[in-house]
Amino acid sequence: MQRAVAHRFGWIALLCTGLLGAADAAGGPRPGPPDPGIDALLQRYDGQVPGAAVLVLHDGQPVFRRGYGLAVVEDGTPVTAQTNFRLASVSKQFTATAILLLAQEGALSLDDRVKRWLPSLPAAADTITLRHLLSHTSGLLDYEDLMPRDATAQVRDLDVLHLLERQDRTLFVPGSRYRYSNSGYALLALVVGQASGQDFATFLRARIFQPLGMAHAVAHQDGVDDVAARAYGYSEIDGRWQRTDQSPTSAVLGDGGIYASLDDLARWDAALYDPRLLGIASLRQAFAPATRTNEPDAPFYGFGWRLNGEAHWHSGESIGFRSVILRYPAHRLSVIILTNRDGPEPYPLALQIAQRWLDTLQ
Template identity: 75%
Template sequence: MYRLAPLCLSALSSLAMAAPPVTPPDPGIDALLQRYDGQVPGAAVLLLKDGQPVFRRGYGLAVVEDGTPVSPTSNFRLASVSKQFTAAAILLLAEDGTLTLDDPVKKWLPSLPAVADTITLRHLLIHASGLIDYEDLMDPADTRQVHDIDVLHLLEKENRTYFAPGNGYRYSNGGYALLALVVGKASGSDFASFLRQRIFLPLGMTHTLAHQDGVDDVPNRAYGYSEIDGRWERTDQSTTSAVLGDGGIYSSIDDLAKWDAALYDERLLRRSSLQQAFSPANRTDEPDVPYYGFGWRINGQALWHSGESIGFRNVIVRYPAQKLTVIMLTNRNAPEPYAMAIDIARRWLDAAQ
């Protein structure tokens, strides 16, 4: 995982003092993205300044087999970038008065073992639960995909944690799978439907969805690939790809622009809820990423999250004070795009001076 160097943030802060033009000069982004262009798995890149798309482009192929190009409407599996939507769903239910962030998770999922008695929804949001990683509990010989409910069943058998809840940090995909189940229980709906009705449709994210194989189809789908022995092979799904709460959302840079806009005002969540999501809530074990909020990594003025799963590498980086956002979605196993997103932001601000 790439981390934000302090010098990058300082440079961005100083460069942002100058108001950029509406149409910026060429910052050399095409050259930077050259490896994604052509007959290879590609990338979709969006740079937003003051809510406006100042760079918006697709590179390479969304479907290698038939030559379908990546476009701004191509839908990529977001992987862990999905976690900010899971967190937003919990915050919406808290605003409704349906639950509180300090509810014990066993209020909603009572089948969890006694060791989970003191784990709260807040602990799950900020990776402070100490839950055992569900991926380590899976049978490696079982090639069937697991779902959120299967994660619960795996954790039901584990009466141990890595640390006492609330007394540490360990990044937990399982915690967010449990949160998706809580959303379903508390809303009386299911997680995918709740996201669609309460987040995606109200924001006009009409092509974004928590994908369930056999239930829905992903429009304009980008498939994931890995480079193996010099050839690109489709590696779109793994045994954990059907878990929704930790990484099952598909979206495009065009739809994510609408999500980014909603994070500046109260069209979706109250300001107090957004402040909670963006506030440092738990110190991480990553030296250059000191804090985690609700579905967001926090480093000074930067709010960001990466998403890595088989065949996909994604990142969203936001600088709310500068109203600058870079989103990069890729359908390949490497490289991690975080450092490139930072470089894009720096280059654009350099060129805009």
């Protein structure tokens, strides 16, 4: 373990000295080496269209790192490794980590009833625990289904709580089934605030992003912070790319509100191999099967992670964005794809890219 820790800290030192953030003479990021096979897979993202950022990490090294297409179509801003994309549901692993950090410090317990922290929830939530929220087994109603169909104003995590306060029922007995729940992760963000005495965005910045050197990662709040080197989201409508960056649910932080870049996520990936952030026991909890799912590509769910054999992964999907992080810890291999368009889903691409390395490792 000491050798593994030293190796990962060496990787962070390389990051800090500019391996991932090196600039060429023109002041831009140094592009990754070409790879015709990956370039062919990403062809639809290249050119004057909403783009993608791709990173492959193997044994702590960036073996492929490249941007394709545009972060801002209107002015031709290209995608780079420093471009910050909305992670959508990839954000859930950060929310889960915030809860695990507080649990290992004794500020809360995963078996706490959620009503200990959010007492305004109705009686139907009496038996729901934080563990249920983390593993999508709470039975809470989906807040998206409770919003007016013609809603245009953005809801926030606290608004999700208010929507659920009026619903004295659950979809099933808490703990008895799996059903993916954005509502649960919005409530977890509020629990982080209650247990830590800091708002969720501040906690993430102080306890996760800054310690790991994720300099520009942010749980974005419009009017409160700015997203550096921001990618805007787009949808193809009537054959043209139109900006569709925000929806009424885009301001909810706990289930999908984080922006980050490839370079930030390389630091995040490194921290998942050793106890610099979460202790070993907490890391094991995050990646242990907490519940069986009904999803063929992920038969088990941990805490913010889908689990399929050796693969730990999660995708993110919100208006104008698709993302995925796919990890094979036993092979120290990770593939990260961030895109600023409504489709296609990048998970199949990540599998294809990962297989190129797995074929040589097995």
